[in-house]
Amino acid sequence: MRKLNPTFFIICTLAVVGIGFGVYNEYYIGVASLMMINALNTAALNVLLGYTGIISIGQAAFFGIGAYVAAYFSVNLGVPPVLTLIIAPVVAFAVAWVIGYPVLKLHGHYLAMATLGFGMIVYIFMNEFYDITGGPSGFMGIGSFHIFGLNFGTEKSFYILMSGFFLLSVFLYEVFDKSFLHYKLKFIKSSESACRSYGIDVARTKLLVFSSMAAITALNGVFYTYYTHFISPVSFSFKYSISLICMAIVGGLGHITGGIIGAVFLGFIPEVFATFDDFEMIIYGGLLAVVIMFFPGGIAGTLKKLVKKNA
Amino acid sequence: MQFLYSGLTSGSIYGLVALGFNIIYNTTGIINFAQGEFVMIGGMLIYTLFSVMGLPFPIAFFGAVGCAFLVGIVFERVFIRLTRIKNELNLITVTIAASIIIRDVAMHVWGRDSLPVKEFIPVFNIKMPGGVISSQSVLVILVSLAVAFGLNLFLKKSRYGKAMRASFDDPVAAETCGISVSTIRVMSFAVASLLGAVAGVIIAPIMFVTYDDGIMTGLKGFSAAILGGLGNFGAAIAGGLMLGIFESFSASVIPSGLKDAVAFLVILLILFVKPDGLFGKKKVHRV
Amino acid sequence: MLDINNIGVSFGGVRALNEVSFTTPDKGITALIGPNGAGKTTLFNAITGFVTPTDGTVSFSGENITGKVPEDVFMYGISRTFQNLNIIPELNLRQNMYLGFIGKEKPSPLKSIAGLNRSYWKDAEKRIDECMDFVNVTEYAEMTPDSIPYGVLKNFELARAILSNPKMLLLDEPAAGLNLNEKENLAAMVKKIVGQGVNILMVEHDMQFISSLADYVICLNFGEVIGKGTYKEVRENKEVLRAYLGDDEV
Numbered sequence: 001m002r003k004l005n006p007t008f009f010i011i012c013t014l015a016v017v018g019i020g021f022g023v024y025n026e027y028y029i030g031v032a033s034l035m036m037i038n039a040l041n042t043a044a045l046n047v048l049l050g051y052t053g054i055i056s057i058g059q060a061a062f063f064g065i066g067a068y069v070a071a072y073f074s075v076n077l078g079v080p081p082v083l084t085l086i087i088a089p090v091v092a093f094a095v096a097w098v099i100g101y102p103v104l105k106l107h108g109h110y111l112a113m114a115t116l117g118f119g120m121i122v123y124i125f126m127n128e129f130y131d132i133t134g135g136p137s138g139f140m141g142i143g144s145f146h147i148f149g150l151n152f153g154t155e156k157s158f159y160i161l162m163s164g165f166f167l168l169s170v171f172l173y174e175v176f177d178k179s180f181l182h183y184k185l186k187f188i189k190s191s192e193s194a195c196r197s198y199g200i201d202v203a204r205t206k207l208l209v210f211s212s213m214a215a216i217t218a219l220n221g222v223f224y225t226y227y228t229h230f231i232s233p234v235s236f237s238f239k240y241s242i243s244l245i246c247m248a249i250v251g252g253l254g255h256i257t258g259g260i261i262g263a264v265f266l267g268f269i270p271e272v273f274a275t276f277d278d279f280e281m282i283i284y285g286g287l288l289a290v291v292i293m294f295f296p297g298g299i300a301g302t303l304k305k306l307v308k309k310n311a
Numbered sequence: 312m313q314f315l316y317s318g319l320t321s322g323s324i325y326g327l328v329a330l331g332f333n334i335i336y337n338t339t340g341i342i343n344f345a346q347g348e349f350v351m352i353g354g355m356l357i358y359t360l361f362s363v364m365g366l367p368f369p370i371a372f373f374g375a376v377g378c379a380f381l382v383g384i385v386f387e388r389v390f391i392r393l394t395r396i397k398n399e400l401n402l403i404t405v406t407i408a409a410s411i412i413i414r415d416v417a418m419h420v421w422g423r424d425s426l427p428v429k430e431f432i433p434v435f436n437i438k439m440p441g442g443v444i445s446s447q448s449v450l451v452i453l454v455s456l457a458v459a460f461g462l463n464l465f466l467k468k469s470r471y472g473k474a475m476r477a478s479f480d481d482p483v484a485a486e487t488c489g490i491s492v493s494t495i496r497v498m499s500f501a502v503a504s505l506l507g508a509v510a511g512v513i514i515a516p517i518m519f520v521t522y523d524d525g526i527m528t529g530l531k532g533f534s535a536a537i538l539g540g541l542g543n544f545g546a547a548i549a550g551g552l553m554l555g556i557f558e559s560f561s562a563s564v565i566p567s568g569l570k571d572a573v574a575f576l577v578i579l580l581i582l583f584v585k586p587d588g589l590f591g592k593k594k595v596h597r598v
Numbered sequence: 599m600l601d602i603n604n605i606g607v608s609f610g611g612v613r614a615l616n617e618v619s620f621t622t623p624d625k626g627i628t629a630l631i632g633p634n635g636a637g638k639t640t641l642f643n644a645i646t647g648f649v650t651p652t653d654g655t656v657s658f659s660g661e662n663i664t665g666k667v668p669e670d671v672f673m674y675g676i677s678r679t680f681q682n683l684n685i686i687p688e689l690n691l692r693q694n695m696y697l698g699f700i701g702k703e704k705p706s707p708l709k710s711i712a713g714l715n716r717s718y719w720k721d722a723e724k725r726i727d728e729c730m731d732f733v734n735v736t737e738y739a740e741m742t743p744d745s746i747p748y749g750v751l752k753n754f755e756l757a758r759a760i761l762s763n764p765k766m767l768l769l770d771e772p773a774a775g776l777n778l779n780e781k782e783n784l785a786a787m788v789k790k791i792v793g794q795g796v797n798i799l800m801v802e803h804d805m806q807f808i809s810s811l812a813d814y815v816i817c818l819n820f821g822e823v824i825g826k827g828t829y830k831e832v833r834e835n836k837e838v839l840r841a842y843l844g845d846d847e848v
Contacts, residue, residue: 112403124569124571193684194665203668
């Protein structure tokens with residue numbers, strides 16, 4: 001294991017604390033909370049795409065599965081939210097394992113299309129099975145997250161809850177980045193055949209990574225649902241999967257900070273360009289195109305290069 | 312049997328879209344995630360030229376299709392050619408990015424609403440065994456066949472067409488004979504865009520055109536392409552027709568909202584069971 | 599050591615390998631030669647499990663390994679290199695070495711993250727240093743591949759391959775793309791590795807390279823064995839000459 005680099009964690013902590021104490025406008029607190037959720041989803045996608053080379057354009061499905069499972073269990077079955085934090089990821093893990101078993105045998109555009117197809121199917125199911133999900137009109141009346149009598153119903157309190165989870169995740173991702181698992185995955189991305197001839201069970205490793213990231217994404221979905229109190233399929237469509245890809249690539253694939261940087265950077269755009277709200281997608285698409293075409297390392301990668309040059 | 316006729320109609324469209332995928336994939340190895348947007352553009356252009364500006368149909372048609380041809384050229388020159396590192400992930404992503412941009416531009420130009428396009432020919436129903444087929448549907452099927460036939464002629468007789476076929480078979484040998492990869496690539500995107508636009512034009516009167524139609528159309532066209540197999544063009548048309556008929560048939564037995572899921576289930580099934588498609592050539596992978 | 603018994607491989611209608619049989623000596627270097635397309639890489643793939651033979655068996659030190667997946671074949675002590683170097687450009691040479699043992703020892707990732715297994719990793723790093731030193735690439739350890747000469751990278755492949763202490767090494771065209779100096783260097787490395795008791799089977803085209811190294815040579819053509827023996831014997835084999843030079847020249 002290599003030494004952990006605390007820099008990014010410190011930056012994130014300062015930012016989170018700074019926003020927590022310095023920002024009074026509840027709307028912006030909410031934006032920050034959502035940004036953290038997106039950042040963690042993007043970080044998970046980064047592990048899949050940037051480290052292991054698994055092109056998954058259906059991550060929104062797992063986000064939605066997490067949200068709907070939590071909503072269903074807490075509202076319809078009266079399960080305490082804490083338990084849904086466990087149930088939802090487990091369900092997502094299982095679904096991902098079953099789907100992943102055949103899907104991960106594919107590569108390149110076949111894999112991309114298969115994950116896209118899977119995401120679409122889940123989306124269509126969310127719309128169709130309205131007895132369970134509420135259909136296109138959505139699932140209403142989801143409570144707040146509460147534990148040990150503490151209720152995280154306000155913007156501020158949810159922000160604190162989310163911040164804790166966010167910082168913990170940043171730490172764990174850093175641990176991952178400095179572990180040998182990091183190398184194992186990158187070797188798999190580079191050449192599965194070479195890995196197999198060196199004794200690595202590539203199929204099983206990919207399945208574990210895919211399912212774990214699905215579980216993490218579902219966990220984010222659980223937080224999301226206790227924040228918005230109302231979920232509908234629109235939030236879990238192909239468009240969200242694509243925006244995750246955008247954030248991951250713009251942030252920088254293969255660099256552990258990339259996912260979070262990308263989500264924050266792209267998360268600012270609709271806020272900064274509030275009047276240009278309609279041009280959000282063009283900016284997303286344009287940034288993605290520019291990064292892919294000229295700066296494949298994304299923000300994180302380009303920064304690293306600059307640091308190296310001046311070192 | 313009614314499903315057969317509606318299936319043939321939608322299937323013809325899927326077939327044209329699948330042809331577009333095939334052309335680009337066979338010449339460049341790229342899967343163009345923006346293929347569906349070319350269809351959408353065709354529909355939008357015919358709306359503007361025919362319904363709004365009131366141009367006579369033949370002029371509007373060639374205008375729309377010609378514009379789309381240019382769009383294809385610009386698309387390749389900007390998004391593909393300028394991409395520094397042309398590996399699979401990058402090319403997939405850049406076409407995704409392009410599709411986002413095209414879609415959003417369309418939204419700004421034409422708005423979010425579904426736009427109606429008037430029929431090109433008088434609408435009447437023709438009685439067929441087991442159901443009826445509308446004149447519009449017949450037009451769709453005939454035009455698709457004509458286009459497929461025309462494409463076949465182009466590939467067999469014209470200079471560019473032969474050059475493209477040489478590139479399909481053996482890109483390296485073709486380059487050695489002086490066929491420039493760059494030119495072939497531009498041509499294939501232009502032709503694919505043209506095919507997509509034709510599909511968009513002929514289906515426009517039947518289904519209103521909306522700026523985000525492209526996603527579904529593209530995915531279903533891709534499903535058809537995979538079903539037939541990315542190897543040859545007859546397979547694309549066959550795949551499209553099969554998908555269209557199967558989808559129509561399913562709509563009559565399962566809740567109609569799930570109809571769209573059929574195409575995606577087909578994608579998954581084919582990729583698991585026979586990734587080279589029903590008629591595709593098997594690919595040898597070097598370890 | 600490696601016993602290939604009547605191996606046949608068919609891809610659809612193509613018979614890539616047919617009734618291929620030979621046994622490598624317990625010590626030393628065996629060379630696998632033959633014109634392009636003869637089936638040499640297919641044979642490697644059949645041995646290492648990337649391709650399942652349609653007939654015949656592969657045995658290693660008496661154990662039947664036919665049809666086993668590559669991950670398992672590795673655990674029997676067979677290491678393999680590929681024609682194209684599988685080196686990650688963003689990592690330096692030392693980090694690229696890690697591939698060589700991640701699969702073999704399978705340390706529990708959770709334990710590693712928790713900071714246990716410290717002695718395991720220390721030993722692993724020591725072994726990496728040893729192997730790099732063995733093939734003389736230590737000075738390049740902290741550099742990334744783009745600044746390293748091709749010949750050195752080829753030696754690095756050897757270092758990585760012996761990391762797991764294999765009993766047998768399968769080398770796929772190790773000398774390809776090297777100049778004369780680099781080839782001599784490589785030959786010396788290969789001899790050194792054999793001296794440590796590792797058995798080697800290599801596919802090669804360079805006859806001179808083989809002549810200085812091979813104890814046993816097998817020649818394939820069109821998927822069949824057309825000659826086997828010492829370098830000298832195979833060199834003079836009429837069938838082999840015909841395969842390489844064509845009928846007129848023989």
